[in-house]
Amino acid sequence: METVVLIAVIVLMTGVAMRWIHVLNARDEARIEAYRFSDPLPRPPGLPDDTGRRAHHRGAGR
DSSP: OHHHHHHHHHHHHHHHHHHHHHHHHHHHHHHHHHOOOOOOOOOOTTOOSOOSGGGGSTTTTO
């Protein structure tokens, strides 16, 4: 009988933890969605179009 109660408590606590995680994730998603991000900064004048690592190495196109 004690084993059945222990298993029931473990299953119940797992369910409570899953629900709590779901609620916290939903709250965080709502907060992130409501946050207004700023516009991206404009590219400074004089920079090449491709600023990746390959653009800075000679013979990168090989």
